[in-house]
Amino acid sequence: xxxxxxxxxxxxxxxxxxxKALCGINLHLNPGDFVTVIGGNGAGKSTMxxxxxxxxxxxxxxxxxxxxxxxxxxxxxxxxYIGRVFQDPxxxxxxxxxxxxxxxxxxxxGQSRGLSWGIKANxxxxxxxxxxxxxxxxxxxxxSKVGLLSGGQRQALTLLMATLEKPxxxxxxxxxxxxxxxxxxxxxxxxxxxxxxxxxxxxxxxHNMKDAIQLGNRLIMMHEGRIIYDVAGxxxxxxxxxxxxxKFEEASGEEFANDRMMLAK
Amino acid sequence: MSGIFIALQGAVAQGILWGVMVLxxxxxxxxxxxxxxxxxxxxxxxxxxCATLIINFNMNPALALVIAALAGMLAGAVTGFLHTxxxxxxxxxxxxxxxxxxxxxxxxxxxxxNIPLLKxxxxxxxxxxxxxxxxxxxxxxxxVLIAVLMVMVLYWFFGTEIGSAIRATGYNEDMIRxxxxxxxxxxxxxxxxxxxxxxxxxxxxxxxxxYADINxxxxxxxIGLAAIVIGEVLLGVAGSLFVGKLENFAFRLLAVVLxxxxxxxxxxxxxxxxxxxxxxxxxxxxxVALALSIPVLTAKWRAKQAYSETGEEDDT
Numbered sequence: 001x002x003x004x005x006x007x008x009x010x011x012x013x014x015x016x017x018x019x020k021a022l023c024g025i026n027l028h029l030n031p032g033d034f035v036t037v038i039g040g041n042g043a044g045k046s047t048m049x050x051x052x053x054x055x056x057x058x059x060x061x062x063x064x065x066x067x068x069x070x071x072x073x074x075x076x077x078x079x080x081y082i083g084r085v086f087q088d089p090x091x092x093x094x095x096x097x098x099x100x101x102x103x104x105x106x107x108x109x110g111q112s113r114g115l116s117w118g119i120k121a122n123x124x125x126x127x128x129x130x131x132x133x134x135x136x137x138x139x140x141x142x143x144s145k146v147g148l149l150s151g152g153q154r155q156a157l158t159l160l161m162a163t164l165e166k167p168x169x170x171x172x173x174x175x176x177x178x179x180x181x182x183x184x185x186x187x188x189x190x191x192x193x194x195x196x197x198x199x200x201x202x203x204x205x206x207h208n209m210k211d212a213i214q215l216g217n218r219l220i221m222m223h224e225g226r227i228i229y230d231v232a233g234x235x236x237x238x239x240x241x242x243x244x245x246x247k248f249e250e251a252s253g254e255e256f257a258n259d260r261m262m263l264a265k
Numbered sequence: 266m267s268g269i270f271i272a273l274q275g276a277v278a279q280g281i282l283w284g285v286m287v288l289x290x291x292x293x294x295x296x297x298x299x300x301x302x303x304x305x306x307x308x309x310x311x312x313x314x315c316a317t318l319i320i321n322f323n324m325n326p327a328l329a330l331v332i333a334a335l336a337g338m339l340a341g342a343v344t345g346f347l348h349t350x351x352x353x354x355x356x357x358x359x360x361x362x363x364x365x366x367x368x369x370x371x372x373x374x375x376x377x378x379n380i381p382l383l384k385x386x387x388x389x390x391x392x393x394x395x396x397x398x399x400x401x402x403x404x405x406x407x408x409v410l411i412a413v414l415m416v417m418v419l420y421w422f423f424g425t426e427i428g429s430a431i432r433a434t435g436y437n438e439d440m441i442r443x444x445x446x447x448x449x450x451x452x453x454x455x456x457x458x459x460x461x462x463x464x465x466x467x468x469x470x471x472x473x474x475x476y477a478d479i480n481x482x483x484x485x486x487x488i489g490l491a492a493i494v495i496g497e498v499l500l501g502v503a504g505s506l507f508v509g510k511l512e513n514f515a516f517r518l519l520a521v522v523l524x525x526x527x528x529x530x531x532x533x534x535x536x537x538x539x540x541x542x543x544x545x546x547x548x549x550x551x552x553v554a555l556a557l558s559i560p561v562l563t564a565k566w567r568a569k570q571a572y573s574e575t576g577e578e579d580d581t
Contacts, residue, residue, distance in 0.1 A: 053443070079445030086439070094436035097429075105433055108426060110445040115422075118429035161444075 001201050002029040002052070002169055007061030009051060009225075021047040023225035025061070029169075029203070034195050036212035037205045038244070039222035045205040046087075048222070049171045052203070054078040065168055080110025083162030083200075085155065085175040092158030095147030099138060099157065102146055103127045106161035130160055134190065152183030156190055163194055170195065172204040176211075188215065209241045223252045271401070272533050278401040280529030281408035282469040283488065284522030287496070288415055289462030290489030291521050296423070297435040297455045299348075302359035304489060306366030307340040307460040308482030311467025313370040316380040316477030319387070326388040330468045337464020338457045340366060345453035370479055378479040387472035404473045411469065415462060416518045422458075423514060431455050487549050488528065494556040496524025 009022040022044050029035060037045050051058050054075035063071045065081045086092050093102050104119035104127075124142070131139035134156050138149075146154060155175060162170060172191065176184035192215055195202050206212050212219055218232035221244070228251035231239065286308055293301040311333040318324040318332060340362055347358035374380050393403035422428045433441040434451040442448050463485070471477045500520040532545060540548065 074447075076442050076445050076447045079443055082443075084443045086443075091437065091439045092443075094433045094440055096436045097433065101429060105429060105441065105444055108444070113426035113430050113446070115425045115427060118424055118426045 001031045001033065001066060002027070002203075003062075003064045004028070004048075004052070005062040005064075007048075007051060007063060008059045009047060009056065010059060013059075020225050022051065022058075025225075025227060027220070027227065029201055031201055032199050033218055034200075034202045034216035035204070035218045035220060036216045037203060037220050037222060038207070038209060038212045042224075043222040044225040045222050046173055047225075049173050049203060049205060052078075052169070053082055053084055053171055081168040082171060083109070083165075083167030083169070084171045085158045085162050085173065087174040087177050089151040089154040089158070089178055092161070093146045093149075093154050096145060098143045099131070099146055099149075100124060100127050100142040102157065102161060103130070103164060106164045109165050109167075130164065134160060150183075152179050152187060155179060155183075155187050159187065159190060159194065163198060163200060166198055166200070168201065170200045170202040172202065174205050174207060177207060191215070209244050213237075213239045213241070213244070221248060221251070223248070228252060269537060271399075272537065273530060274399075274401045274405070276529040276533035277526050278404035278408060278473065279470070280492075280526030281405060281412060281522065282473055283466060283529065284408065284412050284492065284525035285415055285469060286463045286466035286485060287489050287492040287521045287525045288412070288419065288518060289459040289466070290486065291493055291518065292419070292455055292459040292462070294490065294493065295435075296432055297452060297459075299355045299452070299456070300359070300486070301341075301344065301456060301459060302356060302486055303340055303344045303362045303366075303456070303460055304359075304463050304486045305482040305484065306363035306370070307337045307463045308467040308470075308485040309370050309477075309479060310340055310366050310373075310482075311337055311464030311469075312471035312477035312481050313373045313380070313467075313479070314464070315468035315471045316382060317373050317375075319382060319385055320380055326386065326391070326472055330388065330465060330472075333468035334461040334465040337467075338461035340464070341457040341460030342453065344460070345456040348456070349449035349452050367479065374477065374479070380477045382472070382475040382477075385475075387475065389469075389472050390475075400473070408469065411465075412522045413519075415465075416515055416522070419458075419518055420515045427451075427454070484546050484549065487546075487553055488525075491549055491553050491556070492525035492528045493521050494524070494553065495527050496521035499523060499527065 004025055004027040007022055007025045011017070011019045011021055019042075025044075025048060037048070039045050050056060052063055054070070054073060054077075058071060061071070062069060068081075070078050070081070084092075094105070097105075100119060104123060107123065127142060128139045131142070136153055136156055138153065138157065146157065149157065155178075159175070175191075176187050179187060188211060191204070194200070202216070204216065213236070217236065218230070219236050219239070220227050220231075221229035229247050286304070290301070290304060293299045314333040314336045315326075315329045318329040319326055324332075343365075344358045344362040347353045347361060348355050351358075353361070371378065389400065389403045389407050392398070392407055393400055396403070396406075398406070423432055430441060430446045431451045431454060433444075434446065434448045434455075438448045441451075467482060470481065497517075497520065500516060532548075535548060536542065536545075
């Protein structure tokens, strides 16, 4: 599925602000893997997701999806394989456009867009059905502007948009971090449901260790641009937050209490 | 009295012809969120190309309009290239194209800064002769027909897949790029469409006034913004008076064309009241600055009024 080989990235190379963001990342995801990613601030979690999505070019290494080398493809071309949900609920949707228009844009992810009508009448039933499954009542407001929705609703809509046309890989970059706890829980439940139902290969960055343990079949921990811990299957299921904290201290050789990572228990 | 009436009729005619330009400015300013300063140059470009084609090549005036529009499209492509490929900030990219168009336009007119069409037939004088109308009346008819046609084309285009992607680029670039759209290309398309409308308008105005002038586009962007502001206010007022919110895209486009006509009417009235033509640029700039700042200032004032140290008791 996704194979990352020795990917490196340094920001502001050769200046006083030089920051080694990724120091030789190797990662292989099997089809249907749901991997949660944890780590402190500046560990390289978001950078890794951005490199996969093509937001910045990588310095060296190789990123492949289903054997296709996408390392040097621009962001908009990689979109044909990848669905994304950002941390900021404002970033994933177009506020000034209708809910159904947003969905119509998402349905055409990665396809060439021509001069046929941007939203076809026969798509609307599909949108209504999909919105109904979100359980937020949005199916009755399909022609409302997205700007009228709450942050949680927008994030749920973005999640739906990212998966409307099945992506080979779903990237979730702390997509519940900007939401209040109750809404965050709801969006996470939705995430779990959608990922399971559609059997999506997923990478989810989170700050919440409990979520990282509960969701998915595999967990990786990052620190200073490296993957320092990778656990899957039964071993992952039996993990506790304290185990993760201990692992972090072991692997990083740092006192967790001094780190600003603030992994929420 | 009839003198004033004729003057106002001329103002409406001019306003509608300029309204085609306002459609172009609307695309960049409102849909793409770019203040495109190419406009001043591409408006004059349309006029210069049109006049030169009619004078030197004896071209059919209708065909000259089409070619003027294509020339504007090219100008928009230059700005788009500077902005999206070379990543020059949009405002600066527009200024660069605008300033270079001044030289280009003079080249087109073989070094002359003004080309009169005198007695030559134009689309507008042709329509006037055919139906026995005055030049202003003919301009209004031609202007309305072309403006409505353009609104229909734009309404269709911005409803298509590509058009939707262009609109989405204006709202949220990150989002639409993540959905697989090359946002640079969308901005390029938007700038090309916009400037082709601006040039078309310049060519129409040239045929209306029967000359092209190197300075005819000066301040066009500001006139465009003024017309958009007026049009949106009109739409809001019309919506609250009659039918509820007029959100439809076609209404919004028609409103800015109307806004342009109203702007030129206001201008004609102010001139009748004794303001000098030379003062018009200052007048327009002040008008646009006020129109853009009033919402900001009222919001600040409201926030100030709403503040109280203790806060209100909750009623519930």
